[in-house]
Amino acid sequence: MDQITSALAPSRTSHKTAVSGSAPDGPGSVTKRLSNELMTLMMSSSPGISAFPKSDANLFEWVGTIDGPAGTIYSGLSFRISIAFPSNYPYSPPTIKFETPCYHPNVDIVGGAICLDILQDKWSAVYSVQTVLLSLQSLLGEPNNASPLNGDAAGLWNQPDAFKTQLLKHYRSIETCA
16 A cells, blocks of 8 residues: 555645646646636637637737627627736736726726635635636626725626716727727
């Protein structure tokens, strides 16, 4: 039994090192991961989300779109986001910001910053671009009013008509933002 345990120990140690937080395989592994995620996202049938690199020369800077989910106050609206991947992705989360002004309790209307736990302290390397985009899309219809970045939006959330008025006051279509 001790022989089996010692034979397995090196692989456990190397796995632990790989998961610890620094990307031991270097930037090539990050590029491979991002390429795979791009392919998965392009082949997926997830409606209302998309993302792709801003240029062929840089796989670490993406642009994406999120459509407001049907049946929510955001239905029929599309939002452009920017996604910047760190050099140690997926061990650290990407930085995602709304480029289209988004009046929402968990979005900074001025800078586009997003308050979403999986982009901060609840990040896990198992998350992908697709899962993050789906979470953002879900957040549009189900904000966390207990942790608002936009207190005005959080205060108006339970008043749909007043909220929609403010939302449309700030909103610009993607074509206008380009």
